[in-house]
Amino acid sequence: MSKTFNVAILGASGYTGAELVRLIATHPSIRIAALTADRKAGQSMGEVFPHLRHLDLPRLTAIDAVDFAGIDLAFCALPHATSQEVIAKLPRDLKVVDLSADFRIRDPEVYAKWYGHEHLALDLQAEAVYGLTEFYRDEIKSARLVAGTGCNAATGIYAILPLLRAGVIDPEMILIDLATGVSGAGRSPKEGSLHSEVSEGYHAYNVAKHRHLAEFDQEFTKAAGRPVEVTFTPHLLPQNRGILATVYVRGEPEAVHKALAETYAGEPFMVVLPLGEAPATRHVRGSNFVHLGVVPDRRPGWVMVFSTLDNLTKGSSGQALQNANLMLGLPETAGLMAAPLFP
Structure with a gap:
């Protein structure tokens, strides 16, 4: 036993x-x-x-x-x-x-x-x-x-770190637009977390000063072997759980998708969706899974990378x-x- x-x-x-x-x-x-x-x-x-x-x-x-x-x-x-x-x-x-x-x-x-x-x-x-x-x-x-x-840092890092390691994106052009559920603020009573303050609304918070920027800088700089700073804007979702990051990068969609698929091949909790498909928070709720998607932008050379996970799990x-x-x-x-x- x-x-x-x-x-x-x-x-x-x-x-x-x-x-x-x-x-x-x-x-x-x-x-x-x-x-x-x-x-x-x-x-x-x-x-x-x-x-x-x-x-x-x-x-x-x-x-x-x-x-x-x-x-x-x-x-x-x-x-x-x-x-x-x-x-x-x-x-x-x-x-x-x-x-x-x-x-x-x-x-x-x-x-x-x-x-x-x-x-x-x-x-x-x-x-x-x-x-x-x-x-x-x-x-x-x-x-x-x-x-x-x-939790926000992990969501963004899962999407970007393999791409920097593989050298398939421009380190100077990384924009992270992220939305997270209210439980990320913890259980202690806060005015900004009240149902009447959060429901039926959507807003950015800690713009250009969120502390998870320090984790992005640390991990991306290490992966790229050179200083990397990203633009990161978090938003508060009127839901309890879940994070969805939309990342805008310069690169080729097929190369970006291949880098993610090869990095996470065999990883039990990492799911890379078919090229052109975007994930949703409701498909990972309450689980230890991460869903990643790659969608070509209409402008050549731009790619959207999506990453979603449950912030509490x-x-x-x-x-x-x-x-x-x-x-x-x-x-x-x-x-x-x-x-x-x-x-």
Whole structure:
């Protein structure tokens, strides 16, 4: 019989924490041994998330009350700027997958520029592996700390990184027009996330200053071997889940499509649609799948590349579980092959 690994979810009362619980509930080799949520300590997970009432789960506790002896891996689903201090106090032999932004940026100066404060765990930042599984699989397998990507960043990177590596697009002409669901803003009450503020509307936000630009710069510059800066405009969709990126690039459609198809051949969660077909968020909802499409523009030399994923699953918690599987020596797809929800 295969070994069962014990995990803790720190920050289980947020959307990503609940999504981790939902996914791990059917995992054949992982058991949830501890759940934390400081403000809701003492409550059951079913009280906080009634859709999880059927599960036999530990009660929520404060992080300080968790006995990490016997815990093999911790998922850290805490707010940005909180994770780095918490993770610095965890046992050094504990494997950690962080879902926040705290360890995504390799350069401490770049992190301070985009997040407005100095990093408080520089030694950990130096060892963290960027959690884009399909491109850092080997490093993730041997990592102690994996930094989950931004959901918007992952959506854009999946579409563009293979094209820069293959040299089939102009690095100076990359425009990303992206729309994301409201759950990406988290569960904490915010005026801008109220139903009456979001429904029946569509608007751009954080124009020219979204923090995921730092991830684009980091990953695209590395792939191209030269500085690459993109134009990125995120928009808020009046729906709960899902991200769709429309990327405009200079290149030839057949070469762009071939680069994506060859890069993702054999990847269990990556689906490249036939040339000329565009994806939809509803076809990946609640799943760990990414759908990519390539459509020729009417102007010769321009191509539209589409990328869609579920921000809470492949964009965050599903990606985290995929990486945890690798870190624990388990099949990468374990607990993640459920089909998307439809309709």
